[in-house]
Amino acid sequence: MPKFSTKVKTKKGAENEYLPRAAEITKIRDLNPEVKHYTLKFKDGKALEYKPGQFVQVSLFGVGEAPISITSTFERGDDLEIAVRKAGSLTNAIHELKEGEELFIRGPYGNSFPWQEYKGKDILFVAGGIGLLPLRSVMNAIFHHRKDYGKIWVLYGSKCPTDCVYSDELVSWSKIEDVSVLQTVDSPASGWKGNVGVVTTLFSKIEFDPDKTIAYLCGPPIMIKFTNLTLEEKKMRPDDIITTMEMHMKCGIGKCGHCLIGHKYCCTDGPVFTYAQLKTLGAEE
Amino acid sequence: MKKTHIATLKKERFDDFISALARLQKVVAPVARGNGQFAFEPVVSGNEIALDYIPTILPPKKYFLPQHETLATFDTTKGQQMEPVVAYEKMVIFGVHTCDLAGIQSLNMIFSERPKDVNYLIRKSAITIIGYECNDYCDEYASCRLVHNHTPNGGYDLFFTNLGDKFIIHINTQAGDDIIESAGLFEPAQAADLKALEQLRSDKRKLFANEVPVVHENIPEVFAKSFNSKVWEDLGKKCLACGNCTNVCPTCYCFDVIDEPNLDLKTGKRYRRWDSCQSETFAQVAGGESFREERGARQRHRFYRKFKYPMNKFSRLFCTGCGRCSRTCMAKINLKETLTQLVKEQAMTDLKAGNQ
Numbered sequence: 001m002p003k004f005s006t007k008v009k010t011k012k013g014a015e016n017e018y019l020p021r022a023a024e025i026t027k028i029r030d031l032n033p034e035v036k037h038y039t040l041k042f043k044d045g046k047a048l049e050y051k052p053g054q055f056v057q058v059s060l061f062g063v064g065e066a067p068i069s070i071t072s073t074f075e076r077g078d079d080l081e082i083a084v085r086k087a088g089s090l091t092n093a094i095h096e097l098k099e100g101e102e103l104f105i106r107g108p109y110g111n112s113f114p115w116q117e118y119k120g121k122d123i124l125f126v127a128g129g130i131g132l133l134p135l136r137s138v139m140n141a142i143f144h145h146r147k148d149y150g151k152i153w154v155l156y157g158s159k160c161p162t163d164c165v166y167s168d169e170l171v172s173w174s175k176i177e178d179v180s181v182l183q184t185v186d187s188p189a190s191g192w193k194g195n196v197g198v199v200t201t202l203f204s205k206i207e208f209d210p211d212k213t214i215a216y217l218c219g220p221p222i223m224i225k226f227t228n229l230t231l232e233e234k235k236m237r238p239d240d241i242i243t244t245m246e247m248h249m250k251c252g253i254g255k256c257g258h259c260l261i262g263h264k265y266c267c268t269d270g271p272v273f274t275y276a277q278l279k280t281l282g283a284e285e
Numbered sequence: 286m287k288k289t290h291i292a293t294l295k296k297e298r299f300d301d302f303i304s305a306l307a308r309l310q311k312v313v314a315p316v317a318r319g320n321g322q323f324a325f326e327p328v329v330s331g332n333e334i335a336l337d338y339i340p341t342i343l344p345p346k347k348y349f350l351p352q353h354e355t356l357a358t359f360d361t362t363k364g365q366q367m368e369p370v371v372a373y374e375k376m377v378i379f380g381v382h383t384c385d386l387a388g389i390q391s392l393n394m395i396f397s398e399r400p401k402d403v404n405y406l407i408r409k410s411a412i413t414i415i416g417y418e419c420n421d422y423c424d425e426y427a428s429c430r431l432v433h434n435h436t437p438n439g440g441y442d443l444f445f446t447n448l449g450d451k452f453i454i455h456i457n458t459q460a461g462d463d464i465i466e467s468a469g470l471f472e473p474a475q476a477a478d479l480k481a482l483e484q485l486r487s488d489k490r491k492l493f494a495n496e497v498p499v500v501h502e503n504i505p506e507v508f509a510k511s512f513n514s515k516v517w518e519d520l521g522k523k524c525l526a527c528g529n530c531t532n533v534c535p536t537c538y539c540f541d542v543i544d545e546p547n548l549d550l551k552t553g554k555r556y557r558r559w560d561s562c563q564s565e566t567f568a569q570v571a572g573g574e575s576f577r578e579e580r581g582a583r584q585r586h587r588f589y590r591k592f593k594y595p596m597n598k599f600s601r602l603f604c605t606g607c608g609r610c611s612r613t614c615m616a617k618i619n620l621k622e623t624l625t626q627l628v629k630e631q632a633m634t635d636l637k638a639g640n641q
Binding site for chain 2: 016017018019020022059060061062063064065066085087088091102104221246247248250251253254255256257258259260261262263
């Protein structure tokens, strides 16, 4: 065997982008049977500064790590809030946690929803299902500065009334001055008095000026596709349609390659893209 | 006197050089593995090294980005704790061909880009690279002339060229110079040596001819127009989605991050391992939707990540021309052939457009 004067060395404690911080769950609430909302406080006492639309990598040691959207708004002094849908082993394990227990967070990562540059504009939010979770961050930022913006519409579609998330907040948003909240469901339950149909059916109920409106979309790919087409038909410019993408993000720092859409890393170049940008990424959407 | 950056080493002293070097630190170099295959492995003498080798099964990226790498360990016994880990080893890699030097340069760009990847960079800083020139083609799979990697473009500490009875060495860094100085086996280059090197390079210009009917500069353009090409569909029918092509690629660096608890379920590690865009789960998100369900789309993605996307971001092709993907493919998907098909298809399309 060869003798080497040097051996494998291990460097511990080096500054490392992959290292998460512990955060205590201070509050849990159920948004629907599948989705729970977590309010978090970092154990080291340092708050996380983040922007609307960014995400964090959330982990539990021994289970794994996954990207989760931030749903709270730093702008109005919120603690970090995330909402997690049961979808795999990690999210199932997170759902088992109780208040006072810990989650591990690194980030925030990604770009953010542009919103401050749209002062004076009318705003159209279109969300489908849990697409409302990441949109809530920019919605509350804009509502926090309500007087700086024109008319605001919130169009929200879900599969059925029990799937709807933030029901209470939808009611309180509808009470803000000059904010119209319109809801629809694909399949109504008994007692549902609202609209039935996909979210694009709500467009016949509102009138907006395509030249002075900014649209924020989030939802399943099929909803994004048809909403983009409807908004284009209504003469909105692709630059004014903003969406956030869900991809399989592993590292969060533009290395691991999982979340590439064309040549753009969803985690560092996105997750927020305009419809105009998505069009240039080729057919790869 | 101005210090020369060129030295020579007589062939008969090569074994002494490697032996002396290996007494000081770990040396890895290409070694014959039988069946015409080679691999980078630790050596203690020059005699073990296969100087005349075709690209190794795995490129030297395995030392920069190991297949398995612990990023952190965790311990949940005394409160939840996680400790970042970087395992690294001081070593010299001898005999890196120009294609693989280009591969390491590409990886350096990826992992140095902010936010930096400390694991990669710490490991890189402990590695000294000695390049080795190919005087002729390795085999018919290489396309190094296409991407201009048949001659050295930097990325080494020392660079050896075989001149028959001796090696001529370009000293590129202080680390390289230190090796030359401490060995005490090297001689200054004479005018005749430099002339021989010049002759060798000039012979190479005749020997290496572009392997694909397109010039380097026009490749991104071809890809810009080929996204919906039928070529991808054809590749999809052949591809077995085994991921061999990405494993052996010197510039494929995609990885997965996984937690592995120990048997006590209290301690464990978070590690990364090579991953492949050719596997179906690679671009799958929670809930099951996959962004590249078709094998053809995944092969297309691999090609675009070599010839188009890195041009947008780094102004650099990420194909080094080493030919490993074609050499290893069980379904005989050949990079040179695929590029040629795209170029021909493009020419036909342009011709038709011109006729109308």
